[in-house]
Amino acid sequence: MKYALALVNIKGLGVKTFSYLIPDEMKDKIQIGQAILVPFGRQGLINAFCVGFSGYLPGDFKVKKISKILDEKPLFSIDYLKLLEWVANYYCCDLVTVLNAAIPLKLIEKASKTEQAVEFVKFDGATKRQKEVLEILQISGKMPLILFERQAKTTRNTIKKLEELGCLKITAEELYRNPLDILKITEKEPLFELSPDQQKVYEGIKNKAEGNKTILLHGVTASGKTEVYFKLIDDTIKAGKNVLFLVPEIALASQLTKRLAKKFGTDDVAIWHSSISDGERYDVWQKLYKNEIKILAGARSAVFAPLQNIGLIIIDEEHEGAYKQTNPAPRYDARVVARKLAEFHNCPLLLGSATPDISVYYRAVNSGNLFELRKRYNDAKVPPVTVINMQEYGRAAYKNVISKPLQVAINETLENNQQVILLINRRGFSTFTQCQACGHVIECPNCAIPMIWHAREQRLKCHYCNHSESFPDFCPECGSDALKNSGTGTQKIEQYIKELYPDKKVERIDSDILVRKGEHIRLLERFQKGDIDILVGTQMIAKGLDNPNVTLVGVISADASFNLPDFRASERGFQLLTQVAGRAGRGDFAGRVFFQTYNPEFYALESAKSQNYGEFFEKEIAAREEFDYPPFSQIIRLVLACENNFRAEKSAQEIALRLCTMVEKYGISERLEVLGPTNCVIERLNGQYRFQILIKNKMDEKGHRFISSFLNKITMPKDIKLTIDVDPLDIL
Numbered sequence: 001m002k003y004a005l006a007l008v009n010i011k012g013l014g015v016k017t018f019s020y021l022i023p024d025e026m027k028d029k030i031q032i033g034q035a036i037l038v039p040f041g042r043q044g045l046i047n048a049f050c051v052g053f054s055g056y057l058p059g060d061f062k063v064k065k066i067s068k069i070l071d072e073k074p075l076f077s078i079d080y081l082k083l084l085e086w087v088a089n090y091y092c093c094d095l096v097t098v099l100n101a102a103i104p105l106k107l108i109e110k111a112s113k114t115e116q117a118v119e120f121v122k123f124d125g126a127t128k129r130q131k132e133v134l135e136i137l138q139i140s141g142k143m144p145l146i147l148f149e150r151q152a153k154t155t156r157n158t159i160k161k162l163e164e165l166g167c168l169k170i171t172a173e174e175l176y177r178n179p180l181d182i183l184k185i186t187e188k189e190p191l192f193e194l195s196p197d198q199q200k201v202y203e204g205i206k207n208k209a210e211g212n213k214t215i216l217l218h219g220v221t222a223s224g225k226t227e228v229y230f231k232l233i234d235d236t237i238k239a240g241k242n243v244l245f246l247v248p249e250i251a252l253a254s255q256l257t258k259r260l261a262k263k264f265g266t267d268d269v270a271i272w273h274s275s276i277s278d279g280e281r282y283d284v285w286q287k288l289y290k291n292e293i294k295i296l297a298g299a300r301s302a303v304f305a306p307l308q309n310i311g312l313i314i315i316d317e318e319h320e321g322a323y324k325q326t327n328p329a330p331r332y333d334a335r336v337v338a339r340k341l342a343e344f345h346n347c348p349l350l351l352g353s354a355t356p357d358i359s360v361y362y363r364a365v366n367s368g369n370l371f372e373l374r375k376r377y378n379d380a381k382v383p384p385v386t387v388i389n390m391q392e393y394g395r396a397a398y399k400n401v402i403s404k405p406l407q408v409a410i411n412e413t414l415e416n417n418q419q420v421i422l423l424i425n426r427r428g429f430s431t432f433t434q435c436q437a438c439g440h441v442i443e444c445p446n447c448a449i450p451m452i453w454h455a456r457e458q459r460l461k462c463h464y465c466n467h468s469e470s471f472p473d474f475c476p477e478c479g480s481d482a483l484k485n486s487g488t489g490t491q492k493i494e495q496y497i498k499e500l501y502p503d504k505k506v507e508r509i510d511s512d513i514l515v516r517k518g519e520h521i522r523l524l525e526r527f528q529k530g531d532i533d534i535l536v537g538t539q540m541i542a543k544g545l546d547n548p549n550v551t552l553v554g555v556i557s558a559d560a561s562f563n564l565p566d567f568r569a570s571e572r573g574f575q576l577l578t579q580v581a582g583r584a585g586r587g588d589f590a591g592r593v594f595f596q597t598y599n600p601e602f603y604a605l606e607s608a609k610s611q612n613y614g615e616f617f618e619k620e621i622a623a624r625e626e627f628d629y630p631p632f633s634q635i636i637r638l639v640l641a642c643e644n645n646f647r648a649e650k651s652a653q654e655i656a657l658r659l660c661t662m663v664e665k666y667g668i669s670e671r672l673e674v675l676g677p678t679n680c681v682i683e684r685l686n687g688q689y690r691f692q693i694l695i696k697n698k699m700d701e702k703g704h705r706f707i708s709s710f711l712n713k714i715t716m717p718k719d720i721k722l723t724i725d726v727d728p729l730d731i732l
């Protein structure tokens with residue numbers, strides 16, 4: 001081959017490929033996926049990736065020569081590039097955006113440099129602030145310079161000064177090592193013994209696990225899904241193939257990696273997530289590409305790691321929103337990418353959850369690839385749930401927030417020196433309208449989505465289709481005049497509880513607190529130690545808390561979970577209530593759970609009370625079908641933002657109109673339904689007014705291509721920012 005295609009990233013031009021002549025001396029060495037150096041116009045020499053070869057030029061022009069191969073070890077294969085191209089098409093974004101997310105571009109720079117390390121020498125002569133920086137180094141003695149800079153939150157200048165003072169030494173040596181070595185594992189642990197239930201499920205999955213298919217393992221919390229995963233991993237690596245194992249969070253990925261290393265050995269296992277150091281990433285990337293890793297555990301971004309020869313992909317807690325990247329682009333969902341990756345490798349994708357995504361469950365049922373573990377391991381008991389009808393207690397409740405039975409339960413719990421979790425699932429920016437007499441929520445007649453009260457305009461609005469109404473005088477369901485806009489924030493509830501229990505320790509965790517870094521972890525640690533009697537918080541306290549002294553969980557307004565303006569609100573509410581109920585009574589003492597609601601007969605609440613996923617699924621899927629929501633369609637969201645409210649709205653209207661005209665012209669308005677434009681629920685963000693257009697796509701990937709090519713023809717004015725989100729997590 002005479003020419004190489006180089007993928008370059010040029011400011012203003014974006015990612016492009018250009019042809020370069022391969023010099024004779026490089027002909028035997030050059031490979032796809034290598035980082036190379038090429039001349040580019042006035043910019044001089046720039047970094048590029050080799051992405052292809054050809055024997056001729058597409059036109060009659062002169063080409064320049066490749067200057068250098070930066071690293072002989074390739075960083076990816078051609079199949080890998082094909083996967084990224086598919087992701088770019090699916091998410092309606094360009095390849096550079098995907099490349100940026102997938103391949104740490106620092107890899108190119110790293111390829112030609114040695115890592116610098118720092119070593120602690122002494123404290124003498126350093127100022128107070130410098131000593132603080134040195135303390136970080138003293139603990140580990142020696143560490144990579146970049147890592148030290150980040151962990152000590154210091155600058156290169158400070159480090160240089162410290163070197164001049166002789167307090168530390170900078171060396172140029174390779175400090176890469178296997179981070180799992182610190183586990184000092186000498187002997188592998190045997191695999192778990194499976195219970196008869198687990199054995200049955202394991203055999204069922206194994207019989208199906210040939211070729212490419214998506215399999216769902218639905219197992220109630222603590223039913224022992226992990227043991228089944230490990231057995232399947234063992235089979236896969238014994239068959240000479242590799243395993244990718246994704247979990248929703250970095251902390252979980254670290255725990256999982258340790259468990260995997262204990263069972264399968266440290267040399268075959270690696271970890272991948274956004275917070276590992278550049279050095280570690282470089283090492284792991286090389287090992288993966290050379291097929292030296294058998295099991296890769298990681299969070300969302302690990303789906304882009306170049307693991308070879310994959311025989312099984314596992315995604316645990318598949319319902320978690322963390323698998324979807326919301327910002328910045330590419331707004332990919334690791335589950336969707338993994339499905340494609342499994343197709344490339346012709347291997348099964350195994351999804352696991354106690355509360356599966358409705359669409360995933362639907363597909364698994366229809367394809368006959370659903371497996372269920374219905375019993376908890378060791379037959380552990382689920383705590384009993386009491387539903388409190390606030391229509392009866394509303395007026396008698398403390399400040400309309402805490403009902404009598406919940407108050408009594410809190411008192412009893414505190415008297416026994418046990419702890420309480422109170423959950424409020426409310427975000428300050430959305431207000432639904434509910435009848436306090438019958439629990440009815442005012443919804444849009446077109447979309448079945450709760451309408452939101454806009455105080456400024458004195459109207460109820462639908463944020464899907466822009467339908468609006470004045471505030472009704474009477475409840476359309478029961479005729480009562482008890483319609484009210486819901487709205488009590490976490491801060492207020494914390495105050496009420498403090499008033500009610502002046503000598504108890506009450507603390508609050510929500511996203512406001514999260515802004516102060518580390519506060520979240522400190523509060524959870526204090527709660528774990530028993531320093532906090534009542535923890536009040538939003539959905540983030542529902543996850544992960546495993547405090548055996550918590551025997552009471554109260555959900556202040558269960559309705560709020562179900563009435564976000566989103567077609568997935570019932571699903572999210574069901575998942576949240578099911579999870580939070582599992583936080584009570586994890587130790588020796590029995591737990592109790594209370595749901596407060598104005599709508600006790602709501603199907604999702606009833607199913608959450610009895611922890612009956614199947615029952616919830618039947619009702620939810622019927623509602624989705626009626627209004628053509630996923631899995632019967634797919635949502636693509638366009639957001640237009642501008643500092644000028646009028647311009648934002650006008651451009652949204654223009655785009656919606658042009659899109660509708662196009663859709664009509666091609667006769668596909670039935671299969672590509674355009675809703676809006678409407679204000680976003682968060683109307684203004686970072687000084688920008690926001691409008692959205694929602695598209696219900698029933699044409700699969702043809703719909704994506706249609707939207708992409710439509711948007712490619714549009715030139716957006718500079719002051720207007722367009723964001724495209726395929727399968728958005730919410731429409732706030």
Ligand SMILES: [Zn+2]
Pocket residue numbers: 435436437438439440475476477478479480
């Ligand atoms: Zn009513």
Ligand SMILES: [Zn+2]
Pocket residue numbers: 444445446447448449462463464465466467
């Ligand atoms: Zn509507």
